[in-house]
Amino acid sequence: QVTLKESGPVLVKPTETLTLTCSVSGFSLNSPRMGVSWIRQPPGKALEWLAHIFSTDEKMYSTSLQSRLTISQDTSKSHVVLSMTNMDPMDTATYYCARKVIYLDGGDFLGDAFDIWGQGTMVTVSS
Amino acid sequence: DIQMTQSPSSLSASVGDRVTITCRASQNIRNYLNWFQQKPGKAPTLLIYAASSLQSGVPSRFGGSHSGTEFTLTITSLQPEDFATYYCQQSYNFPYTFGQGTKLEI
Numbered sequence: 001q002v003t004l005k006e007s008g009p010v011l012v013k014p015t016e017t018l019t020l021t022c023s024v025s026g027f028s029l030n031s032p033r034m035g036v037s038w039i040r041q042p043p044g045k046a047l048e049w050l051a052h053i054f055s056t057d058e059k060m061y062s063t064s065l066q067s068r069l070t071i072s073q074d075t076s077k078s079h080v081v082l083s084m085t086n087m088d089p090m091d092t093a094t095y096y097c098a099r100k101v102i103y104l105d106g107g108d109f110l111g112d113a114f115d116i117w118g119q120g121t122m123v124t125v126s127s
Numbered sequence: 128d129i130q131m132t133q134s135p136s137s138l139s140a141s142v143g144d145r146v147t148i149t150c151r152a153s154q155n156i157r158n159y160l161n162w163f164q165q166k167p168g169k170a171p172t173l174l175i176y177a178a179s180s181l182q183s184g185v186p187s188r189f190g191g192s193h194s195g196t197e198f199t200l201t202i203t204s205l206q207p208e209d210f211a212t213y214y215c216q217q218s219y220n221f222p223y224t225f226g227q228g229t230k231l232e233i
Contacts, residue, residue, distance in 0.1 A: 037223070047163075047171065047214055049223040060221040063128050096170055100218075103176055111177030112218050113161040117170035 002026035004036070004097050004118035011124050012087050022080040022097030022118060029075040030055050033102040036080040037114065038071065040093040048093075052100065053080060087125045094120040129153050129217050133226030140231060144205045148229045150215035152196040159219040160198045162191055165228075166211045174213075175200065205231075 008020035098114035130153035163171035175191035
């Protein structure tokens with residue numbers, strides 16, 4: 001069974017750095033067709049994609065947040081870590097990690113999608 | 128960044144109805160469009176990938192299609208458990224982007 005679970009602080013102060021961990025099981029972070037993204041959702045608002053890490057360790061970031069984000073992985077521990085610097089009350093949100101898989105049809109690329117999500121972790125930014 | 132525009136933002140319907148939600152991309156994304164369902168307090172779940180492919184385990188009353196940059200999620204014969212918020216997401220290129228969501232209400 002594939003699972004992802006987010007962990008980290010519930011409350012951070014403005015200007016602090018947030019560090020979140022996504023612990024995965026049931027698949028390997030080394031699998032070539034897999035990757036993990038972080039996605040957040042402020043209360044009552046839409047989903048916002050933040051960052052992605054491939055099995056090759058290549059990383060991609062949100063255009064507006066890339067200067068504040070760092071994503072990394074420890075394949076031996078099956079962890080994906082997201083750091084976000086200079087936290088602001090506007091960063092209050094539920095943070096999700098999600099597995100991205102590639103769909104193939106006889107070797108042809110069909111597309112890719114977030115097929116399994118963690119339960120999410122709510123982070124509040126307040127002094 | 129590619130902008131994804133969903134409509135309507137909210138929709139009222141009844142059990143047994145057929146509903147359609149639309150998502151328009153700001154540029155060509157081929158068929159790299161996914162649909163998610165989210166219920167209150169829960170993580171999103173994948174319904175449709177690659178515009179029209181049904182994710183395993185998803186009921187066949189959910190369907191996706193597209194024409195150019197316009198994508199459609201159709202739910203035939205609404206069931207009580209279908210009342211939720213629906214999001215589209217493009218996976219054509221990074222940064223990935225989501226639509227603003229469509230809340231389907233009774």
